[in-house]
Amino acid sequence: MNIGWYLAVSALVFCTGAAGVLTRRSPLVILLCLELMLNAANLALIAFSRMWGNGDGQIFAIIVMVVAACEVCIGLGLVVAIFRRRLPIDVDEMRELHG
Template structure:
């Protein structure tokens, strides 16, 4: 398969994630859409790595997966803290944790 197909799928997945981040107001959905965007970047990195015949893109993809795992951990921790304080869940209404 040509690299163009991989990049086309990557762009489509990234655009779906970007539209979800911009449109949705639920923090869990926003985290899921951010994960979609990071996975699209991983797909592009792997495609370029395969095109050039080296493993650099795969190493960067692993680093992106580690960053994504850290982002989800911190994000879910914040969401649990918000639920425990009974603050509004809507991202537009939430200004700070006021701790």
């Protein structure tokens, strides 16, 4: 298959995630949309790695997956802490994290 197809799917998934981040108010949905964006970037990295015939893109994709896992742990921890304190879950109404 041509690399253009992989990049088209990657761009479609990335745009879906970006639209979700910009339009949704729930922190859990925003985290899921960020995961979509990271997975789209991983798909593009692996496509380019396959095109060039080396494993550098695949190694970098694994590093991105580790960063995504850390992001989910921190994000879910924040959401649970906010939920336990009975604060509003809407990201527009959260003022607890302002400095």
